[in-house]
Amino acid sequence: MQERPYMGKWISILYRTGQAYFDKSFADYGIGNKHYRYLLFLYRQEGVTQDVMSKYFYVDKATTARAILALEELGYVYRQVDVSDRRANKVFLTEKGRAMEPVIRSVLNDWAEVMTSDLTAAERSTVYGLLQKMACKAADMKERDFRKKGVEHDR
Structure with missing residues (x-):
């Protein structure tokens, strides 16, 4: 069986770098x-x-x-x-x-633009679609785990 690359590293780097960017961008607002x-x-x-x-x-x-x-x-x-x-x-x-709201949306848009600036429109669409699909899969898995433990969860 072929070993799959560990994607968690890349997701973690994106997440942590994004969080640092947001902390810095919103610091003036507390x-x-x-x-x-x-x-x-x-x-x-x-x-x-x-x-x-x-x-x-x-x-x-x-x-x-x-x-x-x-x-x-x-x-x-x-x-x-x-x-x-x-x-x-x-x-x-x-x-x-x-x-x-406009401040937050602007910062989020700026971050998305930086992260996807080297991608074509088709690649951007693919990335967003795949990330959404993966997130839904993770949420479904977590939801099943909640149900096994008797925890109610609304999305």
Whole structure:
């Protein structure tokens, strides 16, 4: 059987380098790679609970709680108690948080442009398609693992 190359190294390099780029790019705004993704999520779906975000990002509740607390302290989001479940908080954007959307999208676009600038349009399309396919496969595998352990997870 032919040995497959270990892709984790390359994925890790892309991920870690990207996170350092985002930390540097967002430093003037007080946010880093642990925070911007929550703002991006809220641009699409505001007023969800922290639990929903934890499940979406496949992270534990404490990780989400720390990120949301930091964003709240910086004035980007605020929380309201969920009237249907008083134990849960729904998260909303402030005006300051909404104003960050073009900044975040610009940084993400710049990163994508740097990473794909040497690729043809067809290669870019292929890369994005393959990465999405691989991520879905990984998420499905994780989902099956959750079900085996009796953990509920919404995507």
